[in-house]
Amino acid sequence: MSSTDxxxxxxxxxxxxxxAEVSELSxxxxxxxxxPQVERIRGPESGIVMVRGRIGSGGDRFNLGEATVVRASVRLSGxxxxxxxxxxxxxLxxxxxxxxxxxxxxxxxxxTQLREKVQQAVIRPLQHAHELREAAALADAQSTKVDFLTFAREN
Incomplete structure (x- = not known):
């Protein structure tokens, strides 16, 4: 596997x-x-990051606002x-x-020894749960869709 992959x-x-939802991760x-044994190296600690935007994906960057983030670093052993x-x-x-x-x-x-097991037991089910939430949100939004029909007016 290449480094890009x-x-x-x-x-x-x-x-x-x-x-993922925190309850799902828990x-x-x-x-x-x-x-494994988990040792906290850093945090969890919260902070603020600046969210930057760009008009039309090609314009100049601008500061859109601030967002709260939490970061953590751990060492696993045993x-x-x-x-x-x-x-x-x-x-976020x-x-x-x-x-x-x-x-x-x-x-x-x-x-490498746990990757496939975690993918199978954790990542794939979380991905599926997220897809179900997205589909439900899309269906909810679609239920409120309004189609506007415009008629050409003759004077």
């Missing part, structure tokens, strides 16, 4: 973790049978792991548990 794969699982962690692994996360919002769980699963996914 590895980066794309990590971006995909981090997006799934970031979009349930996945509680259901995990052989947990349990099913042969060597230490590190996980990191930045999550202010829930420290969300960042912590995301960092833990990121660390587990960073190991």
């Amino acid at each position: 590895a980066i794309a794969e990590r971006q995909q699982w981090m997006a799934v973790l970031a979009l 349930a996945a962690w509680e259901a995990w049978e052989e947990k 349990g099913p792991l042969n060597e230490d692994a590190f996980g990191h996360s930045y999550v 919002g202010s829930n420290p548990d969300h960042a912590w769980y995301s960092a833990v699963f990121d660390g587990m996914l960073a190991t």
Whole structure:
């Protein structure tokens, strides 16, 4: 696997973790049978980032506003792991548990021995749950859609 493929794969699982509900992450962690030991390296700690925008995807950048984020870094050891692994996360919002769980699963996914198991037991179900939420939101929005019909007027 090339480094570009590895980066794309990590971006995909981090997006799934970031979009997951905290209750789903908590349930996945509680259901995990052989947990590694988790040492907090950083945080979870909250901060503010500047959100930048660009008009028409090609115009000058401008500061759109500020957003709250939470970050966490953890070291995983013992349990099913042969060597230490590190996980990191930045999550939009202010829930420290969300960042912590995301960092833990990121660390587990960073190991070759746990990656497929975590993908199967955690990432794929979270992706499916997110897709169901998106479909429900789309259906809800579609139910309020108004079609305007315009007639050409002759004077």
